[in-house]
Amino acid sequence: MKIAVICANGKAGRLIVKEAVDRNLDVTAVVRGENKSAAGKAIVKDLFDLTAADLKDFDVVVDAFGAWTADTIGNIPKVVEHLCGLLSGTDTRLLVVGGAGSLYVNKEHTLCVEDGPDFPDAFKPLSAAHGEALKLLRQRKDVQWTYISPAGDFQAEGERTGEYILGGEELTLSSKGESVISYADYAIALVDEIVGGNHIGERISVVQK
Numbered sequence: 001m002k003i004a005v006i007c008a009n010g011k012a013g014r015l016i017v018k019e020a021v022d023r024n025l026d027v028t029a030v031v032r033g034e035n036k037s038a039a040g041k042a043i044v045k046d047l048f049d050l051t052a053a054d055l056k057d058f059d060v061v062v063d064a065f066g067a068w069t070a071d072t073i074g075n076i077p078k079v080v081e082h083l084c085g086l087l088s089g090t091d092t093r094l095l096v097v098g099g100a101g102s103l104y105v106n107k108e109h110t111l112c113v114e115d116g117p118d119f120p121d122a123f124k125p126l127s128a129a130h131g132e133a134l135k136l137l138r139q140r141k142d143v144q145w146t147y148i149s150p151a152g153d154f155q156a157e158g159e160r161t162g163e164y165i166l167g168g169e170e171l172t173l174s175s176k177g178e179s180v181i182s183y184a185d186y187a188i189a190l191v192d193e194i195v196g197g198n199h200i201g202e203r204i205s206v207v208q209k
Helices: 013-023 075-087 123-136 182-196
Strands: 004-005 025-030 039-046 058-061 092-098 144-150 154-157 165-167 181-183 201-208
Touching: 013 025, 013 039, 013 182, 039 201, 058 075, 058 182, 075 092, 075 123, 092 182, 123 144, 144 182, 154 201, 181 201, 182 201
Parallel strands: 004 025, 004 058, 025 039, 058 092, 092 144, 144 201, 154 181
Antiparallel strands: 165 201
16 A cells, blocks of 8 residues: 655654554655655655646555645645645545544534634634635545544644544544544544545544543
């Protein structure tokens, strides 16, 4: 199985690469500059310059693009749209590191985490961008996508416990009643999905056990 991890130098990307490499999977980093991940191979290219030819030999492409500033978060759905265009009609699966704001908080699926009164205003633009990316994916029947939402508290420096709870479209809480997951445990869940391929065309979510 050949895997490409886009933005492999990022915090999430590096841990996803490491998790995959530790399982002896064939991983290629897609980076703009020097490869700082554990991948032994790299495509050095801006992701918006990637072509279908660059990705044609991969079984799985991971979109680990992250953005936090007002002038970059709009690229979150643009990256998804670009990658969908490259992978349209192929057997290559696309796994997207998503957001938590679009997780539903009621059985009717009419209210999301981001609709809550306590959802911070500062995070709303970022949540909206991730939500737009998910909407784009839902419209694609020509791409084998999986969107993976982390818990609400997505901890870059959190410990690797080696365990997680797999959820679906609704916000799932841990055994302590919390919505928390470390980047390291999220990486385990994502690589499990790479190997298993059990949720094509679906949004899933993960939270610590």
